[in-house]
Amino acid sequence: MTKNRNLKRRIRARASKTGESYSSARRHVLPPTGPVSIFEGERPADYLLRAAASAAGQAYKALAIEQLAVQPGDTVLDLGCGTGGELEPLLRSLGPGGSLIGVDTDENALRAARERFADPRLRLLTGDAHALHFGDDAVDRVYVDRTAQHLAAPATALDGLRRILRPGGRVVLAEPDWQTLLVDSPEPELAEAYRRFVIDRLIRNPRIGSELPRLVQDAGLRLDTVIPVTATYTDPVEGDRIFGFARVTRRSVAAGYLDQAQADRWLQHLAGRTFFASLTIFITVARRPSVPLC
Template sequence: MPDIFELSRPDDYLERLAASDLGRGWKALATAELDLHHGHDVLDLGCGPGADLPTYAAAVGPSGSVLGVDHDAGAVARARALVRHLATVRVAEADVHRLGLADGSVDRAHSDRVLQHVADPGLVLAETFRALRPGGRAVLAEPDWGTLVVDGPDAATSDAYGRFVVEQVVRNGRIGRRLAGLAERTGFAVERVVPVTAVFRDVHEADQVLGLARVARRAVEAGYLHERAEARWTEHLTTQPFFASVTLFVVVADRPSA
């Protein structure tokens, strides 16, 4: 296996993605859509290691507050270390399905690639709606892995790889296309949906985000790919001009004032 591939997910994957040009791009878009002002109370659902929390704290000022929640104790510890000097920021270990917040207690809510992993996206949206004040806003960013395109030696192998990602790797692999409808059925008014398509022309850069080789190996183990097809596919990725893309959707959803 060529050295350009990562065969296991690195511990700093989330931090690295947030710091990449790709991550900074869609995070800046999501932050702009949040329309944060001094005095706002902000909820970051599935905050992970807390990459967005300092930005939100600066935007809402000393009269506002920021709460990051995540179910992973290790991520919560890293987020707390990151924001320990910020008096207006709190990080809690919590289940996004059951936030334990008072009704109408926040002005803004944000999630970034969280709903693709949760057991019940509809329940998380209902909790978010409940926690928002009337007139509040949620900005939700989710990929749709059904849009994943990887140019390989033949369509059948690439299609099988894509099916494995949607059906086995990501719990809610097509959440991107479903998210606006789910939000509307929850009671949100969806103001807009902004597509962000990541295009990769460098196989190493793509592998750092998509985990191409390690996912292909899992696809073989799960019976989606044959060994020979996987070897030919991997060779193509490293010896031919590379192309891959996937689309993330930023959904801007407001809780009606009345």
Template sequence: MATTLGAPRPDPAVYMLRGAAGVGRAYKQELLELLDVRPGQTVLDVGCGPGTDLPALAERVGVSGTVIGVDRDPAMLAEARRRTGDLPAVEIREADVHALPVEPGTVDRAKIDRVLMHVDEPAEVLAQLHAATRPGSRIALAEPDWDTLIVDAEDLETSRAFTRYTTSEAVRHATIGRSLARHAQRTGFVVETVRATTPVFLDFPEADHTLGLGRNMQRAIQDGHVDEARGRRWFTSLSEGPFFASFTLVTVICSR
């Protein structure tokens, strides 16, 4: 497992699948339970990636239901098709999430999981989702708030600088988690439940892989946000002793 400052970003599909099996397991299970998918329903997974959640959704809708996974990345879609090839309830559709390829008012359940932080216009994606869902539908949204990222280190100021860089430069909509409920309500959804979970990392290599400690610190150094010698000392120190990092992830359940 790479723990090198500036190591390249891992393959996106591998990254997402590994995250779902690691610290993301608990919140994903809660999200699916709160979504309350039932047999025969039509479920939409917006930004389905490599199909992490599609098998679980297909199991819940049964033989009479439909699960639609939408993504624009051909590599992600290829992996999603590979993982769900023997699941007749699953349909994989290539499209930008700003233009969802579903008929208006046909979706009973929908989820968006860690996608809005990357898109051009979160409000536009939610508007598309509002149009796709039918009255009485249920929607699950989950996004992190990267302002809450904390990395324990003796050099506290460099840890703070790393979080500031992550929020201001590394992630497009880094604080979307805290505003999910507001965005959902403005779109026309009725907010029913808001949950906050705190994934905890005690293993440095796992945190480096998931949080991008080395690769984002290298970018922060290159962009002039952190002194190189200080950044390298900070990264090295993280690997040498007991490790702790965490952030807040917000889940919003709403209805149409």
């Protein structure tokens, strides 16, 4: 009986918070049953750290940090550092004499990062990517990992990065292009509806991965290279840790991209014996020219 009362309390709390009906909130709170129960119902608090620790995450991040080409004594900015998934490899790249600044808008995420790291070379600051409070020519390197896809005005942020970079300084941005999201399904129209929902409604800048080569040049930076890295997934549980199939599908139903019967078939297939998904992340490397571009 106590368990039922606690469940009803959770359902009412969600309905009050989200404005949903009781029945809709109940569907979200109740754990899924059957094969679909392998998928997470809600985004876990350690989502970013798990993504960073995944094989796909480690592969592209190592390459992106290598492209950053940190030099002894450099000042490095990790813009959108979150809970600190990339702080450890960035600190390793610094050597003893450099300094690392992590900036994020989420104070809770920064608090979690502070609990994980106690290093005199590291400062963690609350800040907005669109209005960075650094002087001109203040940093040598800037690392941006899956942050530009969420920004209200990426072009404004890039203008600010050019300003705070020292001449010859380098910026490395690792961002997905969600147009490249592929998920195998015996009903391709369901996979396309899911992808279309992600592009239309879920990600603020879904095409940012392929837009950045143009945007960095528009900001007065010199484009050095673009490296595509395609992450592939053959385990549905591993894929779900990145894509959140159940919770995103639930939202796509609410938005009218899939009906409930289609969503059930979609998730049943994803949770089945065979699974394949992929997404391409583009590592864009640019630098502030020593002489302004004409």
